[in-house]
Amino acid sequence: MKCLRWRSNRHRFYMFFACASLFLLCKHYSSPNEKIDEEDEYLNAVDEHEKEKKVECEPPGAVESKCTVDNGKAMRCWKDEEEVYFPTSYLKKRFDMTGKLGKDGSTFELYTSYAKMRTPESTYEPLGPFGHFATYSVETRDRVRCISAKTNVPMSTQWDPTPYYYPIQIAQYGLQHYSRIKIGLFTNSSLKIQYFSLDSNSNKTEDKREVLVGVKSNEWKGAAGMHETTERLFFNDEEKGKVVNISAGCLLIFIIKIIDDSFSDALANAGAYVYLDKSPDLHVVSFDWKPYDGNASFTVLAKMKQDDLLVLINYVFSEGNGKCVWQEEERSYDDDTIVQKPKKDGQVSYSYSYTGSSQYGEWSNVTRDILVDVSRALSSGDNRKKDDNVILHPGDIRLVSLGFRGQLTVRQQINQRVEQHSHAFRSAADWMIQNQDKKGGWAVPVERSIADRKLVLEPGWHSAMAQGHGISVLTRAYKHFNDTKYLLSAMKALELFKTNSSEGGVRAEFFGNVWYEEYPTTPGSFVLNGFLYSLIGLYDLSKLEVPVAEIDENIRMKIKEAQQLYSAGIRSLKQLLPLYDTGSGTIYDLRHVALGTAPNLARWDYHAVHVYLLKWISGIENDEFLSKTADRWIGYAYGKRAKHN
């Protein structure tokens, strides 16, 4: 194999790649990192993982010699007449670089930042897509345990092993789906992500491809075999039209017994069921049902394309010990013990806790993205690691059937669709309303500690980023669903921006400049990206146009207040921004000032977030200082550095 050399103009020597074992990068991503927060979707945007490669070779014509580096440390190196060569593994660390071998192994690319630098594609519209959030995938983040079947919003396990609601994550879930509605971003089986160019003259904002199943009565099959109790009674409901009353005995999920491997047998005891459409794109299932008691449940049966594994996803009235999805245990009746049997006869069964989303004896609508539910189920398990995160794409599963058990009525119209953006967006916005506390905030129910526990936020803390994101969701929901309840909630969210951190609010000051704290610690931490996101939220409310018929003095006052809070934040930004600039990168927060510790340098994906947000806000403000700063920061990612004296 040929050796590769690379001339560094500045240092006037060749770096020698490869002779020592050459560890190629991206180890950054797999190492657990304490401060991975909700804003760093850039982790997903990074190039695919590289494998460690060992390349045995020496620089042609060079001889190994003894070198020392950094105050006398011995280091292997090679010399020829002109140059000195050092191992990349050392140079990488020493100069914070990244690189990778080309596919055929004969080229090597060296770069400073492993994160992609992006800037907004157009000027920001307060009711438009939220940045590039349309490309987010909140539901498949490894720290997202599941999309709750109770609330239809994500639950996190980032800072606590018991799933909890993290307001920032829920808001981002809502903004992601809203942005997809706005730009028409949908997935289909032949492409992971597909952009439909939306004709601005048409009002098509969602992919309407859908099918209805179960409309004909003979599509509803009754379980045969062991339990002959399954009854189906078809009739017309005044409100819902054609419906079916199902009375499927008292079959509990864990006694589904598979007689042989074929799924028709699995279905034999599935209560009453309908076969679903097999199109891989149509993985969102929705229907209306009326369960009569806590024994009612439904199950979607899906088949993995890769290995034909049958996955049963049950939705049950059970708290599941606080888990939002769990693997079903199989009860052995001989000795009354419960044993976990993961993959029995090519099938595996998981349950989602549905408790609370439905009143017994009342109609409710169920909408689930089965692709997401299967991926979260397969990623569950008590000792899961980050690498266990299963991400599925359309085409990876095929839906087989939807079955019902217990006493219930179902509308004879099971809807299968490509996406559920509007439903997800509404679920997030409704969660924001239902979970807003007296202070107008969305409290985080788990402890957060930063700077080696020097700064600790007790459960129940508020975040300016959650408040800002919440406002961004709610102003959009107000316009999208034409419902003032969302506007009123957005207005309430302002209150904490006026309350000091020490008083449970999110407001801090840095040498007389106001700051909205992502983590409202005392002393302040002054996290840059969370502050910038909170400004976007304030801007969204400040620009909201409310029809004359709806506006009143209170609304007018709150919109003005949002304007003032936003302007004060922008003034601070212009004052304090230079403090985040190291001359070769950026700083995540100002804890080094507050605590007198070493600065907390932003790793490259956060640096990319800084750049994007700064460009976003400089576009809104049409401000040259902000824009030039962002340009300089982009330069840092390509190896540029500020001059020294």
Ligand SMILES: *[C@@H]1O[C@H](CO)[C@@H](O)[C@H](O)[C@H]1NC(C)=O
């Ligand atoms: C998926 O997208 C591709 C590219 O736009 C398109 O050609 C194909 O027909 C789509 N597939 C389905 C099933 O809609």
Ligand SMILES: *[C@@H]1O[C@H](CO)[C@@H](O)[C@H](O)[C@H]1NC(C)=O
């Ligand atoms: C889109 O919707 C608006 C308002 O609902 C309507 O005035 C307009 O005619 C619609 N455009 C098209 C092409 O359907």
Ligand SMILES: *[C@@H]1O[C@H](CO)[C@@H](O)[C@H](O)[C@H]1NC(C)=O
């Ligand atoms: C359907 O089932 C419910 C609950 O068992 C019952 O109250 C109702 O009368 C049934 N409807 C018909 C038309 O039988």
Ligand SMILES: *[C@@H]1O[C@H](CO)[C@@H](O)[C@H](O)[C@H]1NC(C)=O
């Ligand atoms: C509820 O489910 C039905 C399918 O039966 C669907 O057509 C309808 O749009 C859903 N309703 C809501 C409010 O989501």
Ligand SMILES: *[C@@H]1O[C@H](CO)[C@@H](O)[C@H](O)[C@H]1NC(C)=O
């Ligand atoms: C399930 O059905 C049984 C028998 O009808 C009843 O006693 C029990 O209360 C039901 N369970 C729930 C959770 O409703």
Ligand SMILES: *[C@@H]1O[C@H](CO)[C@@H](O)[C@H](O)[C@H]1NC(C)=O
């Ligand atoms: C929004 O709702 C109000 C009152 O509910 C109604 O008067 C108005 O026409 C609606 N606007 C649109 C665009 O649908």
Ligand SMILES: *[C@@H]1O[C@H](CO)[C@@H](O)[C@H](O)[C@H]1NC(C)=O
């Ligand atoms: C909030 O903090 C500012 C600046 O530190 C201080 O001037 C003000 O009095 C504080 N307000 C309250 C209510 O404590």
